[in-house]
Each structure stands twice: as structure tokens, then as C-alpha cells.
Amino acid sequence: MGRAPCCDKANVKKGPWSPEEDAKLKSYIEQHSTGGNWIALPQKIGLKRCGKSCRLRWLNYLRPNIKHGDFSEEEDRIICSLYISIGSRWSIIAAQLPGRTDNDIKNYWNTRLKKKLFGKQQLVRRGRKIKSEIGNSMAIAFDNHLCNNQSPFLPELTSALNSPPPPPPCANYQSLQFASNSQQLFGHTPGGDLSRTDRFQFGTDGVPGLPIPSRHVGELEKVVYSNTASFDNGNGLMNELDWGEMSSLISAPLYPSMAHDLMMGSSVLGQQKQ
DNA sequence: AACGGGTTCAACCGCCGCCTT
């Protein structure tokens, strides 16, 4: 026996909201707030809507300072990083993006971002393109404290993280280097250690980067080798487009420690319940 | 211009957990 419905479904209007309904709801909440009871609210203001529907409409559309569309690259990275770390916990992810709603982020992920990432991942397999999977994998690799070399949310990448690195794919292979300036950008003193929570990007410009701590080198190379058919474009070289595109996509998780906090139910989760 | 397939996104559904009684 299921739970009783929250409202009388037969006498409740469904479907898109009219401007009049929006105006009624918005005006009432702005003047009186919700009164702490969404279920009773539609009767109070004469709306033939379910209380939950009112709540959703307010939270996702009418509430002030809502942003729609035009997700920035930075927002993309935050969404990806958090998704990799904590999965489809949209409300938590939304809490990190002011003005964004969980519904918007969920839609954006499902309709665009996922394709942007995994559509390109397929290119990796089909056409030797090095794409976003590397970025995803890096996020996982760097968050091994959290995931213990496994991605619960991207399990297809787990084997890549745990398999031994294959031999270098081309004769003139050189170890991956981080651009020295990228470290300085994020407050690193050249020669200082990179911590797990640091952001950086691959350096490919021939600038002699600092030695990468071996653990990081191993993690990165393992992932890169395991997730690409080859770096070799047939001439023993990776083509420039690959590198350029890759570097634009690669970002270690912005806030792995934050993701950990989220998983452990600390500050952000606490904020949610306010 | 018309059609059909693909994409987007607002809204709904139903489950879960917390709080109150």
C-alpha cells in the first residue's frame, strides 16, 4: 500500500505555468514567504496546483537571481569534477554554483555536458583523438584518497586506473611535463611540491617544467596510456590539435577536498538544511 | 514548404529521510 498522494490529483492543474500563475505565486511568496508549508500554499492563493509543483516552480524558475543557460567553462569543470567525485547529487553540485538550480544542472549534464565529454571519448576509441576522458581520469587519479583507484560513477575507467602502464607508444616519447607558469599561476613556488588538491595543466610548449612527483607522473601516464589508442599520429608524433584540445579539457578536480567534505556530509550538506 | 528525427528543458513522479505527534 503506497503513500497517500500529497494533493487531489483530479483537481490539480498540470503542465506549463501561465504568466498569471507565475505572478500569483511570485507575488505571494515575496510578500509572505511560503509560510513553511508548500502543500497549503496553493489553496491560500487560489492556485489549482500541487504544492510540490509550486515549490518546484519557485525554486527552479521564479526565485530571484536564477541563472539560465550559458554555462561557463569554469562551471563545466566544477560540474564534471564534482560529478566524478560524488555522482549525480545535483543539489550538492548546484550549491557550488550560485544561481544555478539542480534541475538546470541535471538537464545540462544529461543533454550537453555528458555528450561533450563522452561523445568525444568515443572519438578517442574511433579516431585516436585525445579528449576529455583524460580529464575525467585525471580527476579520479588525483582523488585516489576518495575513490581508492576506483570511480564508482565512471566504472569503465577503473580498469584504466589500475592497469599497469603500457610501454611508450612512440620512440621520441617524453615524460609529461607541467608548464612551469601554470604552477606559479596557482600560487606555487617553483620547486615546491604539488599537493593532491592543486590545479594544474599539462605543459606542452617545451618549457622545462619542474619534475613531477613520481606518484603523479605514474597516475597521469597510466591514465593517458590506458585511455588512448595511441599518441602516435602515424609519424611518431601527437598532432598539435590533440594537445591543444586536450590541454583545454584537462583540469584536475578543482576541489577534491571539497568533494570529500561533501561525501563526508560536512559543511555544504549542513548548509543545505538551513 | 513540409516532414521527420534529434535535442532541449520544464515539469512530473515517486522514493527517501527528517520532523512532529
Next chain:
DNA sequence: AAAGGCGGCGGTTGAACCCGT
């Protein structure tokens, strides 16, 4: 301790829109 009510959440749906043919 148990039951009921509600808010919150993530998954799913379907109408509207877009785009290629």
C-alpha cells in the same frame, strides 16, 4: 517506538523547438 506528513531529491517524461533533408 511507530506512524504520518512534508520537503527534498534524482530519474524520467513529453511538448516544444531545432535542424537537416
